[in-house]
Amino acid sequence: MKKILMAVVAAFAFAAAAFAQEVDLTDASKTIKFPEEFNLGKWYxxxxxxxxxxxxDNISLYKGDSKIVSFSGKIKNWNMxxxxxxxEISFDCDATSRSYKVTKPIASSSDLELEVERHDVPSTDKNKKWKTTILRQQ
Known part of the structure; x- marks a missing residue:
């Protein structure tokens, strides 16, 4: 019960920090800036x-050691x-033709939920939308 309560308190602290920092990321020329309290790192x-x-100040996607995409300056419709x-963090990226939503559930786990919607495939494509859990790396 204490862990759940702490997770709720942490979520509200993140929200307060997010809303206290006024950053307009709806313009793709802006860069990403997370509050200092946000849990940074890598997820698999x-x-x-x-x-x-x-x-x-950035979100990047890697395949092995190769950077596939850096989202800095390429996002729009940023919402935290x-x-x-x-x-929940959501944003769109025209460069990848996708919309992304990353959720840190209220739980003691540091894993994140990732939802992606592709805009470059028909609605019948099995990879049009997907949801997966990405695992925190040490």
Whole structure:
């Protein structure tokens, strides 16, 4: 019970920090800037055998040691909010033709939920939308 309470308190702290920092990222020329309290690092995406790296001013996607995409300056519709599911970050990227949502669930785990919607394939494509858990790396 204490862990759940601490997770809820942490989620509200993240939300307060996110809303206190006024950053307009709807313009793709802007850079990503996370609050200092945001948990930065790397997460493994087993679905695509790739790594997501959240830095203080960027989000990058790696396949092995090769950087596939750096989202800095390529995002629009940036949104950071808190819901009953946890802390949610969502954004669109025209360069990848995708919309992304990353959720830190209210739980003691440091894993994240990743939802992706592709805009470059028909709605019948099995990879049009997917959801997966990405695992925190040491």
């Amino acid at each position: 995406d087993a679905k695509w055998d790739a790594y997501w790296e959240f830095e203080s 909010s808190v819901s009953t599911r946890g802390l």
